[in-house]
Amino acid sequence: MLDRDLLTEVLGGALRHGGEFAEVYVEDKTSSSAHLDDGRVEQVTSGRDRGAGIRVVIGDTTGFAHTADLSLAGLRAAAEAASAAARGGGGGAKVVALTERRVTPVNVIETYPDTITKATKVALLQRADAAARAAGTAIAQVSAGYGDSRKRILVANSDGLFATDDQVRTMFRVTAVASGDTGMQTGYESIGHTIGFELFSRYDVEEVARAAATRALTKLKARPAPSGSLPVVIRAGSGGVLFHEACGHGLEADLVGKGASVYKGRVGEQVASPLVTLIDDGTMSTEWGAITIDDEGHPAQRNVLIRDGVLTDYMWDFLRARKDGRPQSGNGRRQSYQHLPMVRMTNTFVTNGTEDPSELIRDTPNGVYVAQLGGGSVNTATGDFVFGMTEAYLIENGEITEPLREGNLIGNGPQVLKDIDRLANDFAMGNPGTCGKDGQGVPVGDGQPTLRVKALTIGGTAA
Amino acid sequence: MSGSEELLALARRVAEQARPGEQVEAFVSRDRDTSVRVYEGEIEQLTSAQSEGIGVRVIRDGRIGFAYAGVLDDAVVAEVLAEARDNAGFGSSDPWAGLAEPDGVAVPALELWSDDLAAFAADDKVRLALDLERRTLGLDRRIRVEEASYSDVLAEAAVATSTGIAVHGRESGCYVVVSTLADDGDETHTGFGFSVGRSPADLDPDKAAREGAERATRLIGSTKPASGRVTVVLDPYVTAQFLSIIASTLNGESVLKGRSLFANRLGEQVAPSFVTLVDDPTNPLAYTASEVDGEGLASRRNLLIDGGVLRQFVHNSYSARRAGVHSTGSAVRGGFKSTPGVGCRAIQLAPGTRSQADLVRDVGDGVLVQQVLGLHSGVNPVSGDFSSGAAGLRITGGELGAPIREFTIASTLQRMLLDIREVGGDLDWLPMSAVGMSLVIEGISLSGS
Numbered sequence: 066m067l068d069r070d071l072l073t074e075v076l077g078g079a080l081r082h083g084g085e086f087a088e089v090y091v092e093d094k095t096s097s098s099a100h101l102d103d104g105r106v107e108q109v110t111s112g113r114d115r116g117a118g119i120r121v122v123i124g125d126t127t128g129f130a131h132t133a134d135l136s137l138a139g140l141r142a143a144a145e146a147a148s149a150a151a152r153g154g155g156g157g158a159k160v161v162a163l164t165e166r167r168v169t170p171v172n173v174i175e176t177y178p179d180t181i182t183k184a185t186k187v188a189l190l191q192r193a194d195a196a197a198r199a200a201g202t203a204i205a206q207v208s209a210g211y212g213d214s215r216k217r218i219l220v221a222n223s224d225g226l227f228a229t230d231d232q233v234r235t236m237f238r239v240t241a242v243a244s245g246d247t248g249m250q251t252g253y254e255s256i257g258h259t260i261g262f263e264l265f266s267r268y269d270v271e272e273v274a275r276a277a278a279t280r281a282l283t284k285l286k287a288r289p290a291p292s293g294s295l296p297v298v299i300r301a302g303s304g305g306v307l308f309h310e311a312c313g314h315g316l317e318a319d320l321v322g323k324g325a326s327v328y329k330g331r332v333g334e335q336v337a338s339p340l341v342t343l344i345d346d347g348t349m350s351t352e353w354g355a356i357t358i359d360d361e362g363h364p365a366q367r368n369v370l371i372r373d374g375v376l377t378d379y380m381w382d383f384l385r386a387r388k389d390g391r392p393q394s395g396n397g398r399r400q401s402y403q404h405l406p407m408v409r410m411t412n413t414f415v416t417n418g419t420e421d422p423s424e425l426i427r428d429t430p431n432g433v434y435v436a437q438l439g440g441g442s443v444n445t446a447t448g449d450f451v452f453g454m455t456e457a458y459l460i461e462n463g464e465i466t467e468p469l470r471e472g473n474l475i476g477n478g479p480q481v482l483k484d485i486d487r488l489a490n491d492f493a494m495g496n497p498g499t500c501g502k503d504g505q506g507v508p509v510g511d512g513q514p515t516l517r518v519k520a521l522t523i524g525g526t527a528a
Numbered sequence: 529m530s531g532s533e534e535l536l537a538l539a540r541r542v543a544e545q546a547r548p549g550e551q552v553e554a555f556v557s558r559d560r561d562t563s564v565r566v567y568e569g570e571i572e573q574l575t576s577a578q579s580e581g582i583g584v585r586v587i588r589d590g591r592i593g594f595a596y597a598g599v600l601d602d603a604v605v606a607e608v609l610a611e612a613r614d615n616a617g618f619g620s621s622d623p624w625a626g627l628a629e630p631d632g633v634a635v636p637a638l639e640l641w642s643d644d645l646a647a648f649a650a651d652d653k654v655r656l657a658l659d660l661e662r663r664t665l666g667l668d669r670r671i672r673v674e675e676a677s678y679s680d681v682l683a684e685a686a687v688a689t690s691t692g693i694a695v696h697g698r699e700s701g702c703y704v705v706v707s708t709l710a711d712d713g714d715e716t717h718t719g720f721g722f723s724v725g726r727s728p729a730d731l732d733p734d735k736a737a738r739e740g741a742e743r744a745t746r747l748i749g750s751t752k753p754a755s756g757r758v759t760v761v762l763d764p765y766v767t768a769q770f771l772s773i774i775a776s777t778l779n780g781e782s783v784l785k786g787r788s789l790f791a792n793r794l795g796e797q798v799a800p801s802f803v804t805l806v807d808d809p810t811n812p813l814a815y816t817a818s819e820v821d822g823e824g825l826a827s828r829r830n831l832l833i834d835g836g837v838l839r840q841f842v843h844n845s846y847s848a849r850r851a852g853v854h855s856t857g858s859a860v861r862g863g864f865k866s867t868p869g870v871g872c873r874a875i876q877l878a879p880g881t882r883s884q885a886d887l888v889r890d891v892g893d894g895v896l897v898q899q900v901l902g903l904h905s906g907v908n909p910v911s912g913d914f915s916s917g918a919a920g921l922r923i924t925g926g927e928l929g930a931p932i933r934e935f936t937i938a939s940t941l942q943r944m945l946l947d948i949r950e951v952g953g954d955l956d957w958l959p960m961s962a963v964g965m966s967l968v969i970e971g972i973s974l975s976g977s
Contacts (some may be wrong), residue, residue: 074558099618101620103784104620105619105622105787106618106619106620106624107592107619108592108593108594108615108867109592109615109616109618110591110615110618110867111594111595111596111608111609111611111612111615112593112595112596113595113596113597113598113599113608113863114597114598114599115597115599116579116598124570125567125570126571126572126573126574127573127574128573128574128575129573129574129575129577130575130576131577131579133579133580133581133598133599146576146577147576149574149576150571150573151576158654166922183617183618184618186618187618206786206787229746240788242787242910248789248911248912249786249787249911250911251908251911251912280879284911285861292936292938292973292974292975293755293975293976294977323674323675324709324716325674325709326673343972401581403577405573439906440863440902440904440905441902441905442901442902442904443901444901446716446718447716447717447718447933449901449917449919449933449934450901450902450917451901451902451905451906451916451917451936452902452905453902453904453906453915459540470911471906471908471911471913471915472906472913472915472936472938473902473905473906473917473938475901475902475917475934475935475936475975476934477934492968493927518676522752522934522935522936522976522977523936524906524916524917524935524936524937524973524975525915525938525975526915526938526939
């Protein structure tokens with residue numbers, strides 16, 4: 066994208082007024098998407114984003130500016146703006162000669178989506194629409210979306226780092242609405258991987274559509290979710306968001322550093338049930354949160370956060386690692402060149418246990434079985450979290466019985482981690498997700514085997 | 529030529545390239561943003577940025593193609609038009625597809641730009657953020673500040689179409705926000721406070737500091753309440769979030785596509801007779817006020833619920849054409865990267881007259897909900913199911929009492945509207961498309977221990 070001489074000059078300009086560290090992040094992203102709703106392919110979209118973000122660090126202060134103008138003049142102006150915060154602050158770092166850091170890509174792309182015709186992409190939507198509608202006469206509405214993106218990034222910094230990555234992601238989603246005597250219910254299903262169009266040789270879009278439709282149809286018969294505290298069994302691959310919210314965010318070193326995490330100062334302590342080993346792994350090939358390098362040029366890695374219930378480490382970006390004098394962990398990510406990087410998760414998951422999942426249900430006399438969770442959020446300072454149940458059932462006398470309407474589950478992260486009392490051996494990754502933090506969204510993956518939480522508060526309306 | 533006139537000239541040049549049988553729309557925008565975040569008396573982040581981009585829609589034979597780019601080079605703009613044109617070949621033909629056309633409604637002249645803000649020096653922005661942090665810390669020794677920040681945006685945009693739309697405008701806005709932590713022994717609680725305005729003089733850092741400190745400290749000692757059915761008083765910020773969800777159900781496109789719980793209910797009593805709900809982006813006090821909508825039609829005040837009766841849905845030109853009505857000027861656009869959708873732009877309940885303290889006194893026994901968590905995951909605007917994590921204070925004997933947390937409040941959107949008992953008079957203008965005020969709702973299921 067840009068040559069090293071030019072980058073060296075821009076980095077030098079960024080440090081002209083002082084500063085200890087400067088970085089240029091360049092992005093060139095193309096994307097295509099198509100959307101079907103109400104039986105029509107409503108729109109086919111092409112997008113192009115290109116620009117650079119420049120930051121200058123001095124002490125605990127970061128100056129940042131971004132520009133869509135990648136000419137030397139445009140980059141110089143952004144470097145000047147970014148350096149404003151460092152003005153008069155000393156530092157005086159010099160730019161070290163840029164040396165390319167080559168990292169073996171974690172994802173191998175077989176079919177770049179830009180080699181596929183738009184007509185082929187659109188046909189997927191129409192097949193999904195037909196399949197969802199065929200799932201039941203009560204299906205009243207279907208929407209489906211296809212999306213692919215290719216993002217080429219380049220990171221160069223005054224410590225001499227020079228690294229690039231080429232990230233391709235492809236996804237597909239279906240939402241179905243079923244209408245019946247009890248009103249309307251929705252069902253959702255999605256697939257997404259850090260791969261190209263070969264996604265559709267691995268998955269059948271008709272099956273994705275049927276899964277969404279079945280979910281909506283099932284809920285037509287649903288009764289209000291109970292209200293109060295009950296044991297909850299979460300199906301494999303549907304509850305990774307629980308860990309993402311319940312403890313993942315609290316293990317981000319930026320929040321820990323500000324004392325805004327309940328896990329501050331607890332490395333080495335037993336923070337979870339001994340059944341729990343929690344890992345964040347950016348190298349998990351083809352998963353939605355997989356990256357070859359993070360957005361600070363550091364190679365992705367596999368980080369054990371909790372081992373057998375004991376907190377082993379937090380996740381780190383450049384700034385926090387530098388402040389604490391320790392290595393980065395490949396978790397410095399940003400939404401785009403218009404954003405500063407911060408500590409983010411990649412693919413976060415709980416490893417397998419040993420039990421047969423059916424035993425967990427059989428041993429639960431009265432509880433809730435969650436087959437799909439929606440989004441969630443957490444207050445990292447208190448550990449209180451919430452997530453939505455988008456497919457759930459009652460467990461009565463050790464058997465899954467009636468479907469439940471939607472509702473939120475709430476709990477407290479540290480408490481829930483301790484309350485995991487059963488763990489099965491059927492690990493699966495979940496739906497592709499977008500994690501939001503400070504207004505920035507990044508793609509993340511999550512996963513877990515079927516597990517049971519002794520007690521969670523279910524926010525339904527039934528007495 | 530001013531900045532937005534220059535953007536209009538570019539938009540026009542693109543729209544004029546419409547070929548016979550084609551409609552072309554170009555939306556061009558340019559934003560200048562600054563944000564300063566301070567921590568422990570030092571600048572943590574100082575960001576200054578300019579971003580710009582273009583989104584082009586081409587409609588041919590009822591088929592829509594769209595493309596965008598975050599770059600305004602001539603070569604890229606030409607590529608965007610070519611891509612949009614190509615994309616139009618792959619959509620389904622839709623008899624109602626089409627761009628907005630001038631509808632004769634006069635564009636209101638609103639004061640949405642502040643030269644003071646445009647000229648506001650970076651050092652003064654830093655000073656505001658530092659001042660906010662200092663004030664907040666000075667209010668209570670148990671308070672820590674996670675971050676205090678100042679942000680502003682100077683936005684210019686233009687829309688031109690081959691159907692005769694050609695508008696441009698500019699808006700400015702700024703706000704300060706503080707995120708707080710309150711510690712007491714092993715307990716930590718969080719809060720926030722903010723103040724918004726069009727110019728720096730509108731900002732009230734003292735209010736932001738007080739609210740930030742109060743929200744966090746008053747949760748100290750909170751416990752998990754027992755489950756039951758309660759009357760709640762929603763804090764203005766919570767009410768605004770609730771209204772945003774109600775707004776999504778009054779979207780004309782959702783109604784047409786069978787995705788709104790209020791479809792076929794025009795003319796019905798959906799709330800008590802004292803409830804009036806308007807969407808009014810022409811009110812310059814609203815943070816999201818704007819002279820035109822995302823398609824370039826004049827903004828207008830739309831009465832949605834009048835005397836408790838559902839009167840109308842909001843529409844853009846597409847959903848209006850399909851529903852056989854006129855656009856309500858409710859095309860919303862998430863920037864140049866998306867085509868105009870439909871949505872409420874500045875939704876507000878007609879305010880009552882009384883303060884939150886008065887409402888609390890009348891409720892007698894209930895819960896003041898000061899924070900909600902997980903609204904995006906626990907609310908389904910299609911079925912109406914509503915469930916949210918919450919924290920707040922008990923109301924006992926007409927007074928605010930012990931803090932409570934880690935509970936959910938649940939009902940359905942339909943029930944909640946009908947169960948509104950009173951609307952407060954304590955308007956709070958927030959950096960979002962809904963206006964806050966206290967709101968009393970009965971019959972809420974509270975799940976705790």
